[in-house]
Amino acid sequence: MSRAAVLTGLGAWAPPTVVTNEELASCLDTDDEWIRTRTGIRQRRVIAPGEATSDLAVEAGRRALKSAGTMTADALVLATSTPDRLCPATAPQVASRLNLGTVPAFDVAAVCSGFVYALAVGAGLIATATADSVLVIGADTFSTVLSPSDRATRAVFGDGAGAVVLRAGSPEQDGALLDLGLGSDGSRSDLIEIPGGGSRQRSTGLPTDLEGTYLTMRGQAVFAQAVHRMSESVRETGARTGWPLETVDRFVLHQANARILTATAKRLGQPVERFVTNIDQLGNTVAASIPLALADGVASGELLPGHRVVLCGFGGGLTWGSVALVWPQLNTP
Amino acid sequence: MHAFEERIAKVLSTDFEITPDAVDSDVTLALLKFDSLTLVELALVLEKEFGITVEEGELTDTMTIGDTAALVAAKGTAVR
Numbered sequence: 001m002s003r004a005a006v007l008t009g010l011g012a013w014a015p016p017t018v019v020t021n022e023e024l025a026s027c028l029d030t031d032d033e034w035i036r037t038r039t040g041i042r043q044r045r046v047i048a049p050g051e052a053t054s055d056l057a058v059e060a061g062r063r064a065l066k067s068a069g070t071m072t073a074d075a076l077v078l079a080t081s082t083p084d085r086l087c088p089a090t091a092p093q094v095a096s097r098l099n100l101g102t103v104p105a106f107d108v109a110a111v112c113s114g115f116v117y118a119l120a121v122g123a124g125l126i127a128t129a130t131a132d133s134v135l136v137i138g139a140d141t142f143s144t145v146l147s148p149s150d151r152a153t154r155a156v157f158g159d160g161a162g163a164v165v166l167r168a169g170s171p172e173q174d175g176a177l178l179d180l181g182l183g184s185d186g187s188r189s190d191l192i193e194i195p196g197g198g199s200r201q202r203s204t205g206l207p208t209d210l211e212g213t214y215l216t217m218r219g220q221a222v223f224a225q226a227v228h229r230m231s232e233s234v235r236e237t238g239a240r241t242g243w244p245l246e247t248v249d250r251f252v253l254h255q256a257n258a259r260i261l262t263a264t265a266k267r268l269g270q271p272v273e274r275f276v277t278n279i280d281q282l283g284n285t286v287a288a289s290i291p292l293a294l295a296d297g298v299a300s301g302e303l304l305p306g307h308r309v310v311l312c313g314f315g316g317g318l319t320w321g322s323v324a325l326v327w328p329q330l331n332t333p
Numbered sequence: 334m335h336a337f338e339e340r341i342a343k344v345l346s347t348d349f350e351i352t353p354d355a356v357d358s359d360v361t362l363a364l365l366k367f368d369s370l371t372l373v374e375l376a377l378v379l380e381k382e383f384g385i386t387v388e389e390g391e392l393t394d395t396m397t398i399g400d401t402a403a404l405v406a407a408k409g410t411a412v413r
Contacts, residue, residue, distance in 0.1 A: 221389050223373045263377050
């Protein structure tokens with residue numbers, strides 16, 4: 001029997017501070033209707049001053065371990081593009097704070113596709129028998145990289161974390177990751193970027209300009225690329241898994257923008273009702289968005305054991321990826 | 334009305350809630366209230382409807398329905 005990575009625990013955490021559209025409208029040239037009609041977002045969560053990505057990752061990780069009925073994991077993979085510091089990686093601190101001991105722990109940077117990429121890495125660690133269990137976390141705090149005056153990005157992004165526990169098992173088990181397909185296109189790396197603060201800028205010897213450390217996003221092009229790449233990726237994963245898309249019960253896509261989700265559903269010819277969404281409450285939480293949507297889907301009863309589920313991420317890089325699984329029975333905290 | 338224009342009018346009615354009466358060869362997309370976001374959505378819907386690829390920035394709000402039909406036709410789409 002071949003060895004598969006099986007999802008056995010799920011946890012999520014969003015910081016308690018809520019920023020509503022009305023609050024954004026009080027300091028930016030925007031309003032609730034402008035944001036809602038363009039993004040489907042009503043509010044987002046943000047970290048408190050002094051907090052960091054690891055704080056959210058630890059909370060989500062703790063909940064996922066509890067859900068899996070364990071206190072341990074053989075490895076930790078953290079998907080994030082907003083590490084606590086540029087160096088070192090954030091994952092070792094998270095592992096340490098979760099009392100996981102000296103297990104291998106590292107970050108994966110694939111922006112909004114980060115969680116799917118981290119799942120693939122976790123599944124690889126299990127496939128090679130490097131680990132029997134892996135804690136996979138997606139956590140980001142994009143509120144820390146947004147220009148205070150940019151209504152487009154401030155309306156969209158929020159902070160959060162989500163995590164799953166993968167365990168070695170068999171492909172026949174519910175929760176087994178059945179197909180993982182990843183892709184990238186670095187020729188479009190300019191569509192979503194934080195240009196300053198990295199080696200390209202620092203090697204100039206010039207001081208880092210604050211504006212250059214903020215996220216920039218070319219909205220129109222990102223919209224079209226997201227719909228193209230996610231619909232292709234979902235289609236390929238469905239085909240490789242042998243699941244006609246009509247037989248997929250739930251699609252859990254990166255929560256980028258409600259209209260991107262609708263356009264992707266339309267392109268795939270599948271009813272938007274089968275696409276789990278929580279973007280109205282949390283905005284785009286980057287690497288955390290898929291596990292946060294899974295947690296909300298379970299809590300609302302939208303996502304049930306036995307459901308055929310396809311997860312799909314798309315983000316800066318550009319990067320994208322999908323995974324298929326039959327949703328397992330979980331104890332969610 | 335050109336066959337492509339009729340199909341575009343149908344797409345506008347189904348996906349963008351624009352009544353066919355408002356659609357004419359000479360009407361610009363701007364007049365039909367298309368903005369940067371809805372233009373991308375229209376491009377995606379046209380791609381699916383006609384089996385074509387619409388490049389970034391190819392569809393603009395200054396284009397008329399006639400121009401849009403010509404763009405689709407230039408991509409070698411066969412009339413169904």
